[in-house]
Amino acid sequence: MQLTSYLALSAILFSIGLYGVLTKRNAVIVLFCIELMLNAANLNFVAFSKFGLFPGLTGQVFTLFTITIAAAEAAVGIAILIALYRNVQSAEADRYDSMKG
Amino acid sequence: MNLSGEFIAFFVLSVMAIGGAVFMINMQRVMHMALALAFTFFSIAGIYLLLNAPFLAVIQVLIYTGAISILMLFGIMLTKHRYEEKSAVARWQGVIGFIGVACFLGVLMWTIYRTPLLSGQGNPKDFGIHQLGAAVFKEYAIPFEVASILLLVALVGAVILAKREENECS
Numbered sequence: 001m002q003l004t005s006y007l008a009l010s011a012i013l014f015s016i017g018l019y020g021v022l023t024k025r026n027a028v029i030v031l032f033c034i035e036l037m038l039n040a041a042n043l044n045f046v047a048f049s050k051f052g053l054f055p056g057l058t059g060q061v062f063t064l065f066t067i068t069i070a071a072a073e074a075a076v077g078i079a080i081l082i083a084l085y086r087n088v089q090s091a092e093a094d095r096y097d098s099m100k101g
Numbered sequence: 102m103n104l105s106g107e108f109i110a111f112f113v114l115s116v117m118a119i120g121g122a123v124f125m126i127n128m129q130r131v132m133h134m135a136l137a138l139a140f141t142f143f144s145i146a147g148i149y150l151l152l153n154a155p156f157l158a159v160i161q162v163l164i165y166t167g168a169i170s171i172l173m174l175f176g177i178m179l180t181k182h183r184y185e186e187k188s189a190v191a192r193w194q195g196v197i198g199f200i201g202v203a204c205f206l207g208v209l210m211w212t213i214y215r216t217p218l219l220s221g222q223g224n225p226k227d228f229g230i231h232q233l234g235a236a237v238f239k240e241y242a243i244p245f246e247v248a249s250i251l252l253l254v255a256l257v258g259a260v261i262l263a264k265r266e267e268n269e270c271s
Contacts, residue, residue, distance in 0.1 A: 002222075004213055004218065005115075006111075006148075006152075007218075008210060008214075009115045009118065009119070009148075011206060013118060013122060013145075014209075015202050015205060015209070016123065017122070018205065019198060019202040020125065020126055022194075022198035023194065023199075026131050026177075028131065028135075028177050028180065029125075029134055029135075031173065032125075032134070032138050032173050035138075035169060039141075039142065039145055042145075043145060043148065046149055046154050046157060049152075049228075050152045050154075050222070050223050051220045051222055051223075052221065053221055054221070055223025055224075056227070057227070057232055058236075060154050060156075060157055060228070061236050061237055061240075063157055064157065067161070067164050067165075068248045068251075068252065069248070069251070070164075070169070071169065072251055072252055072255035073255075074172055074173070075172065075255055075256070075259040076255050076258055078172055078173070078175070078259070079258070079259035079260075080262055081176060081180070082176070082180070082263045083263060085179075086265070091180035
């Protein structure tokens, strides 16, 4: 069926993003993998907006808002990363351990 | 499986998307990872075109392969790091992560292919840009305004966060 192949593609992309978040050290790449996961969710929205039980534009509108939120999230994420980098002098996620007891 | 043009286009685009993501996982240099992921975002824009969402495809190219990729490239360049990324955090952590994600993907695929999804198919005439604009500015006007306020707050917050503090270590 058509819908299941789109859902499968989005599941694969989400899993790759999740694996990247779990194993990559560079914090920029971790942020980027989060964007990939958001994209996979967007793909689900658009697929259901065309092939769902009630096809309509709602899925596309939701995707539009999700892209907006993702852009804001990326900007704030990079800003936090640069502020952290200024304090720790490293962009690796496992070096950010100053709150460790 | 009938080999219609849509199926071939979907197959090629999905192979491109998954290939870009897998390359991103396996690349050694951070810059190459970012470019591979930008390629993935670009092919997702093609998939949006297949799903009768031309406006979203253009927005995807503009925002993701344009803005967010360039933002991440700036983030990579502004932070000094070793040029080569050390592979994973630790070997056992990578293995455990892979097993966990593989189980997650297996459960997800099993669910997707087992669930009897009732699917219709929308008329492509209902997915035009005119209808999308009318929906955003009439039906979803208040979320649109809230999103604009959120973008403003994020902009100000990002500038304040990334600004160098006047009196450091005080």
